[in-house]
Amino acid sequence: MRVDIAVVGLGPGGEQVATRLAGAGLRVAAIEARLVGGECPYYACVPTKMMIRAAHALAEARRVGELAGTAEVHTDWSMVSARIRDEATDDWDDAVAVERLTKAGVEFVRGRARITGPGELVVGDTTIHAERGIVLNPGTEPAVPPIDGLAGTPFWTNREAVRAKAVPGEVVVVGGGPVGCEFAQVFGRFGARVTVVQSADRLLPRDEPEAGELIAEQFAAEGIDVRVGAKVTSVSHDGGAFSVTVDGDTVKAGQLLIATGRRTDLKALGVGAYGLDESAKGIEVDRRMRAADGLWAIGDVTGEGAFTHMSMYQAGIAVADILGEPASADYRAVPRVTFTDPEVGAVGLTEAQARERGVDVRVGSTLIPSSSRGWIHKVGNDGFIKLVADAGRGVLVGATSVGPAGGEVLGALAVAVHAEVPVDSLRGMIFAYPTFHRAISAALDDLA
Numbered sequence: 395m396r397v398d399i400a401v402v403g404l405g406p407g408g409e410q411v412a413t414r415l416a417g418a419g420l421r422v423a424a425i426e427a428r429l430v431g432g433e434c435p436y437y438a439c440v441p442t443k444m445m446i447r448a449a450h451a452l453a454e455a456r457r458v459g460e461l462a463g464t465a466e467v468h469t470d471w472s473m474v475s476a477r478i479r480d481e482a483t484d485d486w487d488d489a490v491a492v493e494r495l496t497k498a499g500v501e502f503v504r505g506r507a508r509i510t511g512p513g514e515l516v517v518g519d520t521t522i523h524a525e526r527g528i529v530l531n532p533g534t535e536p537a538v539p540p541i542d543g544l545a546g547t548p549f550w551t552n553r554e555a556v557r558a559k560a561v562p563g564e565v566v567v568v569g570g571g572p573v574g575c576e577f578a579q580v581f582g583r584f585g586a587r588v589t590v591v592q593s594a595d596r597l598l599p600r601d602e603p604e605a606g607e608l609i610a611e612q613f614a615a616e617g618i619d620v621r622v623g624a625k626v627t628s629v630s631h632d633g634g635a636f637s638v639t640v641d642g643d644t645v646k647a648g649q650l651l652i653a654t655g656r657r658t659d660l661k662a663l664g665v666g667a668y669g670l671d672e673s674a675k676g677i678e679v680d681r682r683m684r685a686a687d688g689l690w691a692i693g694d695v696t697g698e699g700a701f702t703h704m705s706m707y708q709a710g711i712a713v714a715d716i717l718g719e720p721a722s723a724d725y726r727a728v729p730r731v732t733f734t735d736p737e738v739g740a741v742g743l744t745e746a747q748a749r750e751r752g753v754d755v756r757v758g759s760t761l762i763p764s765s766s767r768g769w770i771h772k773v774g775n776d777g778f779i780k781l782v783a784d785a786g787r788g789v790l791v792g793a794t795s796v797g798p799a800g801g802e803v804l805g806a807l808a809v810a811v812h813a814e815v816p817v818d819s820l821r822g823m824i825f826a827y828p829t830f831h832r833a834i835s836a837a838l839d840d841l842a
């Protein structure tokens with residue numbers, strides 16, 4: 395097969411690259427080993443956010459007693475699993491996505507591609523010659539740590555957890571990043587006894603320390619056993635239940651969820667054909683998404699932030715570059731939200747990252763419960779806003795918004811960091827009363 399561009403892996407970004415380049419008149423082959431659309435619609439963002447929507451509805455109903463009377467809550471996981479199967483994933487069938495792609499003029503090939511030389515790929519018995527180049531969007535798969543006894547047991551990763559037909563009575567979650575925290579709260583709110591084992595000294599270690607501490611407090615209040623700085627030393631499974639040894643203590647559980655990060659097999663992809671290091675964790679790209687002459691990479695594999703919006707943003711840059719239009723990635727204002735309750739939203743640099751970069755840092759913060767809206771909201775109002783400013787330039791370089799609508803409040807802060815709105819200008823803004831985002835004003839007042 396001869397084409398102009400071959401796209402390997404069809405995550406959210408790869409799908410967009412293939413469709414847009416075909417629309418621009420290029421001959422495009424798109425290769426996907428699993429499901430068109432990648433991790434996000436079938437195993438990650440979409441099904442987990444459906445779980446979270448349901449779990450948070452339960453939590454709100456349980457808060458009725460403190461606000462509005464009484465409510466009796468009975469959980470029914472079958473409603474969640476049916477919604478994920480029918481509405482989100484079409485029972486893990488990508489026929490609609492494949493049709494969308496082929497209708498756009500893309501040559502779709504199902505299978506695992508391996509690069510065999512510059513501009514050359516093999517998928518099963520098919521050899522593809524990509525005359526202008528290859529775009530890689532291989533994404534990641536769950537990384538499973540080498541814990542004694544773990545291999546061969548029926549543990550879950552996110553891929554099995556989203557297919558759960560029932561909530562286990564007890565769950566041990568290994569890993570306290572976004573994946574571990576989101577699942578832990580969902581299963582806990584559906585009645586499971588949850589233990590989170592996190593090797594780092596706090597939950598959500600990529601975020602401000604205050605965020606991880608607040609989520610740990612919230613989890614403890616919900617009955618989730620959080621163990622930070624902890625290590626799983628061995629695992630066994632007796633055919634019915636897991637025994638998980640955590641720092642010498644044995645925890646029994648019906649299910650074990652591994653959420654310890656992600657990996658990509660660059661050797662299997664064959665990037666060595668372009669002179670790239672196949673033992674690396676990811677593929678380094680320049681601001682135009684170029685990894686080598688005639689090779690572009692986008693998405694999680696670039697290591698710039700494992701988010702769907704990042705994959706799609708980088709797709710736009712790669713498309714522009716391939717079509718000869720000027721484009722350059724700018725990562726100053728990457729937003730991210732972990733959809734726990736409270737939500738943890740962040741953009742740009744944390745205080746520690748800003749200090750490491752030698753920024754003349756000023757921080758300002760405020761607690762959501764002490765804002766008018768937080769006080770009115772009452773139960774479930776935990777959260778804070780923290781701003782990180784560059785005093786020299788008079789702009790925000792980072793911000794964190796934790797709270798009942800933390801991810802939405804983040805929108806305003808992302809504009810401020812992205813557009814480098816002067817702090818003095820932000821101080822002159824009128825913030826609607828009594829919104830959650832009005833707390834930004836108090837955080838600005840605190841900016842010393």
Ligand SMILES: Cc1cc2nc3c(=O)[nH]c(=O)nc-3n(C[C@H](O)[C@H](O)[C@H](O)COP(=O)(O)OP(=O)(O)OC[C@H]3O[C@@H](n4cnc5c(N)ncnc54)[C@H](O)[C@@H]3O)c2cc1C
Nearest residue numbers: 403405427432433434438439507533693694700701702705
């Ligand atoms: C549980 C969970 C929840 C998440 N929630 C969110 C969220 O709420 N918001 C958010 O922004 N992000 C979220 N993420 C991250 C998000 O899923 C990814 O960032 C997103 O899917 C983009 O990834 P990608 O474009 O790199 O590729 P992926 O989505 O990983 O897709 C890559 C595709 O490439 C295919 N592939 C790989 N190698 C080959 C090959 N050699 N040949 C052919 N095909 C190949 C794979 O089969 C896969 O389908 C979540 C992740 C997880 C695990």
Ligand SMILES: NC(=O)c1ccc[n+]([C@@H]2O[C@H](COP(=O)([O-])OP(=O)(O)OC[C@H]3O[C@@H](n4cnc5c(N)ncnc54)[C@H](O)[C@@H]3O)[C@@H](O)[C@H]2O)c1
Nearest residue numbers: 539569570571572573591592593594653654655700731732
């Ligand atoms: N809402 C969102 O946008 C969202 C949600 C989920 C995931 N994601 C993205 O997906 C990616 C993967 O998320 P993740 O949470 O799997 O990975 P992660 O790398 O962010 O977190 C994994 C955590 O596991 C811990 N860990 C590693 N090995 C361990 C071990 N042996 N025992 C105990 N703990 C261990 C680490 O300390 C780390 O905090 C992230 O980059 C994240 O940005 C995004």
